[in-house]
Amino acid sequence: MDLTYRPRRLRRSQALRSMVREHTLNATDFIYPLFVHEGGEVEGISAMPGANRWTLDTLVNEVERAWGLGIRCIVLFPKVAESLKSEDGAECFNEKGLIPRAIRRLKEEIPEMTVMTDVALDPYSCDGHDGIVSPDGIVLNDETIEYLCRQAVVQAQAGADLIGPSDMMDGRVGAIRESLDEEGFEHVGIISYTAKYSSAYYGPFREALDSAPRAASEKLIPKDKSTYQMDPANAREAITEAQLDEQEGADILMVKPGLAYLDIIHRLRQESELPIAAYNVSGEFSMVKAAAERGWIDERSVVLETLLSFRRAGADLILTYHACDAAEWLRQG
Numbered sequence: 001m002d003l004t005y006r007p008r009r010l011r012r013s014q015a016l017r018s019m020v021r022e023h024t025l026n027a028t029d030f031i032y033p034l035f036v037h038e039g040g041e042v043e044g045i046s047a048m049p050g051a052n053r054w055t056l057d058t059l060v061n062e063v064e065r066a067w068g069l070g071i072r073c074i075v076l077f078p079k080v081a082e083s084l085k086s087e088d089g090a091e092c093f094n095e096k097g098l099i100p101r102a103i104r105r106l107k108e109e110i111p112e113m114t115v116m117t118d119v120a121l122d123p124y125s126c127d128g129h130d131g132i133v134s135p136d137g138i139v140l141n142d143e144t145i146e147y148l149c150r151q152a153v154v155q156a157q158a159g160a161d162l163i164g165p166s167d168m169m170d171g172r173v174g175a176i177r178e179s180l181d182e183e184g185f186e187h188v189g190i191i192s193y194t195a196k197y198s199s200a201y202y203g204p205f206r207e208a209l210d211s212a213p214r215a216a217s218e219k220l221i222p223k224d225k226s227t228y229q230m231d232p233a234n235a236r237e238a239i240t241e242a243q244l245d246e247q248e249g250a251d252i253l254m255v256k257p258g259l260a261y262l263d264i265i266h267r268l269r270q271e272s273e274l275p276i277a278a279y280n281v282s283g284e285f286s287m288v289k290a291a292a293e294r295g296w297i298d299e300r301s302v303v304l305e306t307l308l309s310f311r312r313a314g315a316d317l318i319l320t321y322h323a324c325d326a327a328e329w330l331r332q333g
């Protein structure tokens with residue numbers, strides 16, 4: 001054939017392919033989510049094979065391991081004892097609570113590791129919602145924000161580097177920014193869960209923390225989070241959320257979940273000059289693990305291909321439970 005263009009010319013060898021590769025994956029792109037609990041033993045999580053609820057001591061070892069693999073940021077999620085949960089979730093700003101203690105420990109032992117936190121009430125709420133639920137079943141916006149601000153300040157006091165509001169209340173980024181600044185934490189950043197969708201992909205995470213919405217009291221409790229998390233049918237709305245977060249002072253914008261929302265990552269990349277993060281959530285992780293356990297897919301190849309897809313879509317950073325495995329595979333080359 002008389003072809004002028006033969007794209008295969010640049011695919012002929014490993015060396016040529018590596019020269020024209022458009023996107024890369026590095027351990028420094030990863031943010032590694034970790035679960036902690038009060039117990040004295042490490043606990044597995046049945047819906048998330050390979051992920052654990054760490055004790056404070058074993059958490060330190062796991063974070064040291066991640067540092068050794070080149071990972072430079074972790075994010076902490078607490079499994080809070082049922083006895084500490086309440087309707088308003090006030091345990092979230094207990095300065096002696098699990099998360100502030102975990103942050104202090106990590107900052108003593110591995111001070112250079114960037115510590116990100118999650119700001120929302122769900123792990124602390126007996127109703128399993130990210131905000132305070134009114135007696136008639138409304139998730140209250142402005143009342144919740146006061147709690148979120150106190151939670152963020154307590155996390156900053158413990159040494160957090162990046163505060164991650166995941167609650168989707170309106171106006172929370174600006175309010176948290178103001179509270180942090182008032183308390184002298186103008187150097188602490190905000191990585192906002194900007195476009196967080198009301199997604200069934202969070203199922204395994206809610207098992208890990210035992211944090212799903214539930215009717216624990218007489219109150220009418222909304223059975224899902226669709227009055228505050230975004231409708232999966234909407235894309236333009238993500239741009240509105242991103243514009244608001246930017247105006248309110250967010251430092252990094254996040255899209256969550258990641259894989260079913262690559263278009264949203266791509267759109268935010270075009271709309272904003274801020275760094276973009278993608279959250280490769282628990283359900284995405286568990287599906288890969290389950291198929292790999294059955295021998296139906298090759299875990300290593302599928303994970304690296306998936307992580308690369310977030311980078312190609314425009315994400316600078318990827319929150320992923322695969323972080324350590326992926327960092328190890330990248331090291332092996």
Ligand code: PBG
Pocket residue numbers: 118120122130166167201202203204205206225280281282283
């Ligand atoms: C809590 C929170 C959730 C996740 C991160 N922070 C769950 C939810 O909103 O119900 C999900 C993470 C995952 O599924 O990996 N606000």
